[in-house]
Structures are given as structure tokens and as C-alpha cells.
Amino acid sequence: xxxxxxxxxxxxxxxxxxxxxxxxxxxxxxxxxxxxxxxxxxxxxxxxxxxxxxxxxxxxxxxxxxxxxxxxxxxxxxxxxxxxxxxxxxxxxxxxxxxxxxxxxxxxxxxxxxxxxxxxxxxxxxxxxxxxxxxxxxxxxxxxxxxxxxxxxxxxxxxxxxxx
Amino acid sequence: xxxxxxxxxxxxxxxxxxxxxxxxxxxxxxxxxxxxxxxxxxxxxxxxxxxxxxxxxxxxxxxxxxxxxxxxxxxxxxxxxxxxxxxxxxxxxxxxxxxxxxxxxxxxxxxxxxxxxxxxxxxxxxxxxxxxxxxxxxxxxxxxxxxxxxxxxxxxxxxxxxxxxxxxxxxxxxxxxxxxxxxxxxxxxxxxxxxxxxxxxxxxxxxxxxxx
Numbered sequence: 001x002x003x004x005x006x007x008x009x010x011x012x013x014x015x016x017x018x019x020x021x022x023x024x025x026x027x028x029x030x031x032x033x034x035x036x037x038x039x040x041x042x043x044x045x046x047x048x049x050x051x052x053x054x055x056x057x058x059x060x061x062x063x064x065x066x067x068x069x070x071x072x073x074x075x076x077x078x079x080x081x082x083x084x085x086x087x088x089x090x091x092x093x094x095x096x097x098x099x100x101x102x103x104x105x106x107x108x109x110x111x112x113x114x115x116x117x118x119x120x121x122x123x124x125x126x127x128x129x130x131x132x133x134x135x136x137x138x139x140x141x142x143x144x145x146x147x148x149x150x151x152x153x154x155x156x157x158x159x160x161x162x163x164x
Numbered sequence: 165x166x167x168x169x170x171x172x173x174x175x176x177x178x179x180x181x182x183x184x185x186x187x188x189x190x191x192x193x194x195x196x197x198x199x200x201x202x203x204x205x206x207x208x209x210x211x212x213x214x215x216x217x218x219x220x221x222x223x224x225x226x227x228x229x230x231x232x233x234x235x236x237x238x239x240x241x242x243x244x245x246x247x248x249x250x251x252x253x254x255x256x257x258x259x260x261x262x263x264x265x266x267x268x269x270x271x272x273x274x275x276x277x278x279x280x281x282x283x284x285x286x287x288x289x290x291x292x293x294x295x296x297x298x299x300x301x302x303x304x305x306x307x308x309x310x311x312x313x314x315x316x317x318x319x320x321x322x323x324x325x326x327x328x329x330x331x332x333x334x335x336x337x338x339x340x341x342x343x344x345x346x347x348x349x350x351x352x353x354x355x356x357x358x359x360x361x362x363x364x365x366x367x368x369x370x371x372x373x374x375x376x
Contacts, residue, residue, distance in 0.1 A: 021360070024359075024363035024364065027367055028330075028333065028359075028363055030315060031330065031366075032335075032336055033312070034315050034316045035219070035331070035334045035335070036336055038316050039222060040215070041215055041217075041235075042232070045214075045232055045235050045236065046210060046211075046214055048236050048239070049210045049214055049235070050207050050210050052239045052240050052242075052243040053198070053203055053206040055240060055243040056199070056243045056244070056246040057201070057247075
């Protein structure tokens with residue numbers, strides 16, 4: 001058994017920093033270079049570790065606001081109080097939110113679309129400006145960040161928070 | 165003061181930057197930046213601490229497939245814990261310890277110990293041409309290549325404990341004794357004396373073969 005070679009009892013250790021000590025330091029460095037040449041981290045594994053960064057915010061993925069009619073839309077003549085249209089995007093999923101002025105209990109509309117499939121994935125009530133999912137609870141609409149929670153169906157579980 | 169502690173201090177005081185891209189002192193800052201979404205900081209961590217993780221895996225003598233699995237698992241775990249790492253500056257030890265536990269889990273599960281003295285290893289072409297390899301490619305470096313191969317061969321024929329300890333110690337950049345302790349589950353104080361004895365033993369083997 002190879003471990004039998006590892007009996008350390010026969011060698012003195014006085015702890016002084018000697019020429020031999022410097023020699024073992026050099027030997028270790030030489031061995032380090034040999035390891036870098038003969039047993040490096042495989043390139044494929046390094047890349048996997050680099051890509052693992054995508055996992056760090058998996059549970060807190062925040063959708064990016066890609067369109068806001070308040071700043072991006074061309075004004076429509078005659079429309080004095082148009083609904084505010086917001087488009088959020090997180091990877092392949094986009095969510096369009098329409099926020100309208102009116103009764104505070106009017107449900108907003110949220111639709112998630114998968115551009116690859118071109119199909120609507122989910123639609124249901126949403127809330128904007130700090131409200132919970134369900135009917136829109138809107139205070140005065142401002143330029144402040146908007147938060148919305150989208151759910152597959154009324155009373156259903158929250159899919160995730162969107163923030164912009 | 166015990167000999168190991170004296171040496172450990174001397175060793176720890178030098179060369180964290182030697183041969184590596186990440187100064188260990190920067191690890192805490194990099195972890196913080198990565199947690200805040202800085203992908204470049206994460207990449208630096210992979211380059212700076214990847215060789216340590218790999219050395220832990222190799223020290224445990226896993227098969228190639230298992231070694232790859234453990235390496236990936238350690239980084240996946242780290243990515244998922246990134247925002248909850250309590251002591252960012254000790255990330256090296258965290259990764260080393262995580263890799264060690266994953267190794268032990270696989271070893272227990274498979275109930276077999278695949279020896280690392282893999283005859284293919286010395287001849288296995290690397291997937292990536294490192295600068296060192298390019299140097300070795302040149303004709304003038306043929307003698308040096310031979311010396312490196314012999315050195316590695318003697319290293320691999322050391323006893324299990326020496327081979328394990330040295331494999332982790334020689335990752336780049338040189339790990340701290342705390343990281344080595346986390347990687348192998350041995351007391352920090354015993355690393356210095358063990359290291360000295362193992363290197364002496366290796367030197368003796370090389371002298372006996374006329375390699376030095």
C-alpha cells in the first residue's frame with residue numbers, strides 16, 4: 001500500500017529556514033509549473049465555470065423595461081390621456097403591460113409572449129406601482145420605477161416580479 | 165513557536181500573485197462585484213480559483229468523468245450562493261471545502277477508489293495550448309520537457325498522503341494553508357512540516373534517479 005511510504009516519524013524538523021528550505025521551495029515551484037503544463041483545468045470545464053455565472057441571479061431575474069410609451073411612443077393626435085404601454089423582457093419572454101387611468105379596481109392586462117413561438121403564453125391580471133396581483137392599484141402615474149407582478153390566472157401563484 | 169507555524173507565516177506572506185491572475189487579497193472584492201452582477205469579476209474568480217478547485221479534485225483520485233462532475237458542481241454551488249457568501253475573502257476555502265465534500269460523496273457512493281496514476285495522463289494532449297506548452301514545443305526545450313515529465317512521474321509515485329498534499333499546494337497561484345486545510349481536511353499546523361517532508365522525499369527520489 002502506497003501510504004506506507006508516508007511515515008513521517010524518521011525525519012527531524014527544527015523549523016529553521018535553511019538552504020535546503022529554499023531548495024524545496026524551488027522544487028515546489030517547479031512542480032507547480034509541471035502541474036500547469038501536464039494537468040491544467042480542462043478548457044471546456046473552465047468555460048462551464050464561467051457560464052455558471054448565469055445561475056447567480058436565477059431566482060431574482062429582473063426583467064428589463066424595453067418599451068415605455070411615456071417616453072418611447074410617438075404622441076397620437078387627439079389622445080390626451082392614452083394608456084401607458086410597458087414592455088418588459090427577460091431572455092425569451094416578453095410581457096406587455098397596459099396601465100390605464102380610471103377606476104382603481106379595474107384590472108390591468110398582462111400578456112406574456114414567447115417570440116420564438118409567436119404565441120401568447122399567459123394572460124391575467126396584473127398590478128402596477130407596488131400593488132399586488134389582481135386588480136390594478138394605481139396611485140398617480142409618474143416617471144418613477146414601475147413594479148408589476150404577473151400571474152397566470154386570477155388568484156394564481158405569482159410568476160415573478162418585474163421591475164424597471 | 166511550532167516549526168509549521170513559522171514556515172506557514174513565511175509562506176503565506178509571499179507570492180499569492182505568482183503565476184496567477186488573481187491576487188488572493190482581491191478575492192473578497194471580486195466576489196462582491198460578481199454578486200453585484202459583474203461578469204468580468206466572476207471570470208477572474210474562475211481563472212484565479214479554478215486551478216485550486218481542480219487540484220482538490222485531482223488530489224482525491226477521481227475518474228475523469230467524476231472529476232469533471234465535481235468541478236462543475238463546485239462552481240454551480242458557488243454561483244447559487246454568490247449573494248449569500250458571508251466571508252467573501254474566504255471563498256477559496258469555501259470552494260476547496262465544497263469540492264472536497266463532493267469528492268468524498270462520490271467516493272462513498274461509488275465505493276471505489278480510482279487510482280490517479282493514470283498512464284494516459286502524461287501523454288494526454290491538453291485541450292488548450294498554454295504558453296508553457298508552446299515553449300515546450302520548441303526543439304531547445306526538449307531537455308526541459310523531459311525533466312518536467314520525470315518530475316511529474318516521480319511526484320505521482322509518491323505515497324498517497326504526499327501526493328494529495330502536494331497536488332493541492334502546487335495549484336496556481338499558491339493556495340493559503342487555510343485553503344489547503346479546507347481542501348484536504350487536515351490541520352493548518354501540520355501542513356508546513358508535511359510539505360517539507362514530502363518535498364524532501366521527492367527530492368531524494370529525483371536524486372536517486374539522477375534527475376537532479
